[in-house]
Amino acid sequence: MAVVFKRPHALRDVPMHYCPGCTHGIIHRLIAEVLDELDIEGKTIGVSPVGCTYNNYEYFNCDMQQAAHGRAPAVATGIKRVHPDKVVFTYQGDGDLAAIGTAEIVHAATRGEKITTIFVNNAIYGMTSGQMAPTTLINQVTTTTPYGRKPELHGYPIRVCELLSTLDGAVFVERVSMHDIKNIMNAKKAIKKAFQVQIAGKGFSIVEVLSTCPTNWGKSPDEALKWLKDNMIPMYPLGNFKGKDLEV
Amino acid sequence: MGEKLLMKGNEVIAEAALRAGCRCYFGYPITPQTEIAHYLAKKMPQVGGTFIQAESEIAAINMVYGAAGAGARVMTSSSSPGISLKQEGISYISGAELPAVIVNIVRCGPGLGGILPAQCDYFQAVKGGGHGDYKMVVLAPSSVQELYELTVEAFNIADRYRILTMIMGDGILGQMMETVEFRDEEEIIKVDKDWATTGTEMKRDHNTITSIYINPEVLEKHNQKLQAKYRKIEENEVRVETFNCDGADIIVAAYGTVARIIKNVIKMAEKEGIKVGLIRPITLWPFPVAAFEKYSEVPKAFLSVELNAGQMVEDVRLAVNGKRPVYFHGRMGGMLPTQKEILDKIKEIVKGD
Amino acid sequence: MFDRRINIFTGHFGSGKTEVAVNFAIKLSELSRKKFEHSAGIDEKTAIVDMDIINPFFRTVDAKSELEKHGIWxxxxxYANTNVDIPALPSEIYTLFEKKEYKVVFDVGGDDLGAKAVSRFRQEILSDDYELFFVVNVKRPMTDTPEKIKEMIYIIEESSGIKITKLVNNTNYLFDTTAEDIIEGHKMLEEVSKETGVPIAFASGLRKPLEEAGQVIKVPLLPIGKLIKLPWEQDGDEGLEIEI
Amino acid sequence: MAQQEIIISGFGGQGILSAGRLLAYAGMLEGKNVSWLPSYGPEMRGGTANCHVIISDDPIGSPILNSATTLMVMNGPSLDKFENIVESGGIIISDSSLVTRSPKRTDVKVYEIPATQMASDMGNLTYANIILLGKFLEVTGIISKEAFEQALRKVLPEKYHYMIPDEMKALEAGMKY
Structure with missing residues (x-):
């Protein structure tokens, strides 16, 4: 009988805690599939952030370390420098990476640390219940922008891929989305390439994954995916910013 | 002993770390400890190690957290304001029980303060500057030779107990040169770090390093385990120098640079017929309580001399436990007490009965 | 008052929603059991969902063992009552929209912030047999005038995407509540009800003052036992006995 | 002498700190206990620089000097600052090319040497500190010329070792002055 669905080995057989309809579970699965396909689970060390995915070290079968809020790229740097032959990745949300940890991500990228960052951007703080993120869209209502995000009060959304792709140390930069099957397949390709770039020793690689938060957006999973497509993608255009043609 | 050299304190810390097998250093420049970074920037590549000038002290301590979790012998160094920035990481490293070494060449604060010698970070180091019930072993050398010995020892203690160990000095210790004799080979304890993130190689279950415990009962158990470890360290790792204490009229408590000054004061006092003893804590935590208990029948009193407004004196009082008066003399702002002013204070106490 | 399948409790922070929801669920389960005994074959079950994504303390799960004693799911x-403040909603919520044999109580977090969590289930709720209760304690500063109550109703409707269908008078000063307080609350809600057209479903409170007030106000009563406790209130306090 | 306590002071850039390091190193090579403590404050950059050197038969207590047996000064402000902390019977060695006044103390031995002028005549201003050290070696006798030469080899980077013969000439000039 043909196997049509199988849990990737790199994903542990435990229930995940995410809200129904949350795309973190899919992103975890894509990473695990890539670890399986590249056969690198045994030599991979992941770094968990602070945020809704703070304990995704429970979900991956590879070695994992939990980092303080925003510090995952520094922690990953420490690990990678001790084990240059291993594969090191960070998994970070928009508050973690683009607010409190801006210095760490910019400098890990500018040093060209041979690590891979999976950056999940859902334009809101999920863990602390729906506050404004650096990536919150203009006019988007959050618990700390109850009248909508106003540029004159709250500034503008930060485009992480565009920012990091100006750095020479960042060699692979791509933005993907979770809003439909085709894009999910694209996301997997990007994640795989990012890991391959690291393994080839080229430099820092990052994949920004546009993602949803049905609970804090107050939308059904379907509506949330549509909202992502209609509102986030115009602000955060999909595609490769750097390293598309890198030989790996 | 092996090679004898004239070296700066900061250089000796760096050299000792290398000899102790430290191959990872992460730091950010700040006076007066920067020579540690200069030395290691030059030497680390020669021994295949890693030197990173991080973007901030916060990043540096988190690189330490990552490298320690990955099983390496790792060190960072800074001075007071930089150590404040590291406190978040210090708490995480303590919570996750990782071994690492931190050097604090203390400046005089608060705020940006100044670069001259001070001991105003005593509370921060021994009572915890970061959040949570954690302890670090805090070593306070008072000579360049001791900087070498204790830096090597710091790595061994860290590995033995899976704990952070801090070397605490001041600008004088960091900047002064003295002779130092290195051993030909260090005794480096070997610890099996089977908890480290080294990659499973598909041969074992995954290792996870974390300081989060979802279940409050489990978190309490984890804390109890930490506390039990701290009690064990208090039993086994106290280091103290007692000098001239038997038959002394008065005992001075002082550590680091100040203890050096006291040794001169002891000579001056002897000429005036006063016998002064010195208890010099080498471990500030665990504090050498037993040494103070042993001499708590000293005829006159105890005097704590510090480069701050009175910090260690609290631990001296707890150790002496009311059996004798405990006096304090301190200077701040980078000022050092002169031998004469300390002697005057001693004479005032001795006469005061 | 107990005839809807889905019963959602919203309100201002500290209005006593959780107490009301928990006691409501217990009452619901008792009525179901009675119904079951009288007309064999109609197997009605009760479930309560802790949907508070705002407040990590004072939650439904504090009364979990009491609720389970009554056969309530x-x-x-x-993460409720653990060391982690992850507001993750349990995926079982979706099954409740399929398992029609259940009567369901949703205990929603306070204010519009808490009501936000309802919004993602809007379609499922609107196509079901539901009641959206708004619990009011007029002794709380954000709901102590009819104007403020109306404002709160508006922002909760805005946030949840669903109209409030019933008001609940839960006016109290905890154990110092008097019948007069409950009557005062009722009068204010009557005013709100007149202006908004939303009827008052029932009044709730500790049995003694509530029954006394019941002599004056003509609405159904839900006497509540205080089930959500502070650590030092575990045993022997007034209201521990549940007499519904 | 059981313990020599030396303060060397002048402008930054005159080789004040390196003179101290040379003394400490030579002392160590003579089998003594030594310490060297620089002023590491803002003075390091252009202002006055000084260092404390102790050379002792016994273990050294505090490396910080409240008094000195020898003061070596290469500018006027340094003489003003430190003249009074020299112990009675001690030594003041002054670069008279730069220090325009003579020490007022009468209870110490004073050596005034136009070291900067002599170094200039020798074609290299940086020898001035060596010339003054020569006088210190001659007066105290605690360090041999051989130990000093060895210290130069240790302290100077190898690319400057060609200068050592000239430096030794400067040292002798100071000793003889």
């Missing part, structure tokens, strides 16, 4: 985040 308690659904809450795996």
């Amino acid at each position: 308690v659904i809450s985040s795996i």
Whole structure:
């Protein structure tokens, strides 16, 4: 009988805690599939952030370390420098990476640390219940922008891929989305390439994954995916910013 | 002993770390400890190690957290304001029980303060500057030779107990040169770090390093385990120098640079017929309580001399436990007490009965 | 008052929603059991969902063992009352829209912030047999005038995407509540009800003052036992006995 | 002498700190206990620089000097600052090319040497500190010329070792002055 669905080995057989309809579970699965396909689970060390995915070290079968809020790229740097032959990745949300940890991500990228960052951007703080993120869209209502995000009060959304792709140390930069099957397949390709770039020793690689938060957006999973497509993608255009043609 | 050299304190810390097998250093420049970074920037590549000038002290301590979790012998160094920035990481490293070494060449604060010698970070180091019930072993050398010995020892203690160990000095210790004799080979304890993130190689279950415990009962158990470890360290790792204490009229408590000054004061006092003893804590935590208990029948009193407004004196009082008066003399702002002013204070106490 | 399948409790922070919801669920389960005994074959079950994504303390799960004693299915985040403040909603919530044999109580977090969590289930709720209760304690500063109550109703409707269908008078000063307080609350709600057209479903409170007030106000009563406790209130306090 | 306590002071850039390091190193090579403590404050950059050197038969207590047996000064402000802390019977060695006044103390031995002028005549201003050290070696006798030469080899980077013969000439000039 043909196997049509199988849990990737790199994903542990435990229930995940995410809200129904949350795309973190899919992103975890894509990473695990890539670890399986590249056969690198045994030599991979992941770094968990602070945020809704703070304990995704429970979900991956590879070695994992939990980092303080925003510090995952520094922690990953420490690990990678001790084990240059291993594969090191960070998994970070928009508050973690683009607010409190801006210095760490910019400098890990500018040093060209041979690590891979999976950056999940859902334009809101999920863990602390729906506050404004650096990536919150203009006019988007959050618990700390109850009248909508106003540029004159709250500034503008930060485009992480565009920012990091100006750095020479960042060699692979791509933005993907979770809003439909085709894009999910694209996301997997990007994640795989990012890991391959690291393994080839080229430099820092990052994949920004546009993602949803049905609970804090107050939308059904379907509506949330549509909202992502209609509102986030115009602000955060999909595609490769750097390293598309890198030989790996 | 092996090679004898004239070296700066900061250089000796760096050299000792290398000899102790430290191959990872992460730091950010700040006076007066920067020579540690200069030395290691030059030497680390020669021994295949890693030197990173991080973007901030916060990043540096988190690189330490990552490298320690990955099983390496790792060190960072800074001075007071930089150590404040590291406190978040210090708490995480303590919570996750990782071994690492931190050097604090203390400046005089608060705020940006100044670069001259001070001991105003005593509370921060021994009572915890970061959040949570954690302890670090805090070593306070008072000579360049001791900087070498204790830096090597710091790595061994860290590995033995899976704990952070801090070397605490001041600008004088960091900047002064003295002779130092290195051993030909260090005794480096070997610890099996089977908890480290080294990659499973598909041969074992995954290792996870974390300081989060979802279940409050489990978190309490984890804390109890930490506390039990701290009690064990208090039993086994106290280091103290007692000098001239038997038959002394008065005992001075002082550590680091100040203890050096006291040794001169002891000579001056002897000429005036006063016998002064010195208890010099080498471990500030665990504090050498037993040494103070042993001499708590000293005829006159105890005097704590510090480069701050009175910090260690609290631990001296707890150790002496009311059996004798405990006096304090301190200077701040980078000022050092002169031998004469300390002697005057001693004479005032001795006469005061 | 107990005839809807889905019963959602919203309100201002500290209005006593959780107490009301928990006691409501217990009452619901008792009525179901009675119904079951009288007309064999109609197997009605009760479930309560902790949907508070705002407040990590004072939650439905505090009364979990009491609720389970009554045969009520308690659904809450795996993180409720742990050391972690992850507001993750349990996926079982979706099954409740399929398992029509259940009567369901939703205990929603306070204010518009808490009501936000309802919004993602809007379609499922609107196509079901539901009641959206708004619990009011007129002794709380954000709901102590008819104007403020109306404002709160508006922002909760805005946030949840669903109209409030019933008001609940839960006016109290905890154990110092008097019948007069409950009557005062009722009068204010009557005013709100007149202006908004939303009827008052029932009044709730500790049995003694509530029954006394019941002599004056003509609405159904839900006497409540205080089930959500502070650590030092575990035993022997007034209201521990549940007499519904 | 059981313990020599030396303060060397002048402008930054005159080789004040390196003179101290040379003394400490030579002392160590003579089998003594030594310490060297620089002023590491803002003075390091252009202002006055000084260092404390102790050379002792016994273990050294505090490396910080409240008094000195020898003061070596290469500018006027340094003489003003430190003249009074020299112990009675001690030594003041002054670069008279730069220090325009003579020490007022009468209870110490004073050596005034136009070291900067002599170094200039020798074609290299940086020898001035060596010339003054020569006088210190001659007066105290605690360090041999051989130990000093060895210290130069240790302290100077190898690319400057060609200068050592000239430096030794400067040292002798100071000793003889």
